[in-house]
Amino acid sequence: xxxxxxxxxxxxxxxxxxxxxxxxxxxxxxxxxxxxxxxxxxxxxxxxxxxxxxxxxxxxxxxxxxxxxxxxxxxxxxxxxxxxxxxxxxxxxxxxxxxxxxxxxxxxxxxxxxxxxxxxxxxxxxxxxxxxxxxxxxxxxxxxxxxxxxxxxxxxxxxxxxxxxxxxxxxxxxxxxxxxxxxxxxxxxxxxxxxxxxxxxxxxxxxxxxxxxxxxxxxxxxxxxxxxxxxxxxxxxxxxxxxxxxxxxxxxxxxxxxxxxxxxxxxxxxxxxxxxxxxxxxxxxxxxxxxxxxxxxxxxxxxx
Numbered sequence: 280x281x282x283x284x285x286x287x288x289x290x291x292x293x294x295x296x297x298x299x300x301x302x303x304x305x306x307x308x309x310x311x312x313x314x315x316x317x318x319x320x321x322x323x324x325x326x327x328x329x330x331x332x333x334x335x336x337x338x339x340x341x342x343x344x345x346x347x348x349x350x351x352x353x354x355x356x357x358x359x360x361x362x363x364x365x366x367x368x369x370x371x372x373x374x375x376x377x378x379x380x381x382x383x384x385x386x387x388x389x390x391x392x393x394x395x396x397x398x399x400x401x402x403x404x405x406x407x408x409x410x411x412x413x414x415x416x417x418x419x420x421x422x423x424x425x426x427x428x429x430x431x432x433x434x435x436x437x438x439x440x441x442x443x444x445x446x447x448x449x450x451x452x453x454x455x456x457x458x459x460x461x462x463x464x465x466x467x468x469x470x471x472x473x474x475x476x477x478x479x480x481x482x483x484x485x486x487x488x489x490x491x492x493x494x495x496x497x498x499x500x501x502x503x504x505x506x507x508x509x510x511x512x513x514x515x516x517x518x519x520x521x522x523x524x525x526x527x528x529x530x531x532x533x534x535x536x537x538x539x540x541x542x543x544x545x546x547x548x549x550x551x552x553x554x555x556x557x558x559x560x561x562x563x564x565x566x567x568x569x570x571x572x573x574x575x576x577x578x579x580x581x582x583x
Contacts, residue, residue: 290573297567300557302344312339343384354381385424394421429472436463470515478506510556521553
């Protein structure tokens with residue numbers, strides 16, 4: 280089987296690099312975060328204009344849609360965490376953080392995990408909106424987080440080239456993996472939670488077997504430059520990676536074979552670094568870029 284990728288739409292309006300994109304309670308919508316401090320809601324059925332959800336004075340690298348509560352967590356760099364209720368589009372809480380950049384946010388039950396540029400994973404009780412723990416295991420930035428609810432583990436990628444695995448119940452460090460030759464910008468558990476995928480400034484994509492004590496199973500030079508993000512489609516059949524080399528690549532989630540390269544020359548892709556990806560459905564995903572735009576893509580499978 281072969282795969283084709285089609286660009287369905289572009290979304291413009293941000294005045295600075297678009298660093299992140301996350302989900303929404305409406306499957307036709309998504310939310311972007313940018314260097315201009317804007318959090319914007321977009322509708323794939325009407326691409327003309329995004330609706331601002333919040334305006335912050337500093338850039339936003341990290342945003343996370345918490346599906347179970349229909350709310351969005353966004354971190355304003357060097358300031359703090361903001362919680363926005365999607366039903367009424369109002370900020371309902373905020374919390375000051377350390378004066379550092381925030382690179383990722385993930386939630387598990389009533390816990391919020393915040394990845395800081397100061398090397399701290401801040402754990403917050405979302406019901407009390409209070410700090411539960413500050414996990415400091417490196418002097419270098421925490422760049423990416425991923426939750427494994429089956430094994431009850433949190434994977435964190437660090438700029439000291441390691442991946443650290445934490446217990447979601449005790450919050451204790453379980454394992455440290457000397458994973459890459461450079462900063463680990465992306466970690467993502469597979470759809471069946473049997474593998475951990477990692478991407479780095481060394482441009483390598485690596486696959487770690489969780490059932491074999493996170494033993495390295497596969498690795499490949501996936502891009503020319505830094506891998507910024509890894510996203511797996513809902514059925515767990517496709518892996519998408521994006522890079523500072525301006526490209527998006529699609530991989531078979533079982534064989535790790537490269538299926539498709541999406542770039543500017545062949546697909547009118549992004550002209551600068553692609554920072555983040557978000558799957559809207561089994562076959563559609565959104566990409567966010569330094570070129571201040573977002574793009575909607577459709578992937579189709581066909582017989583050659």
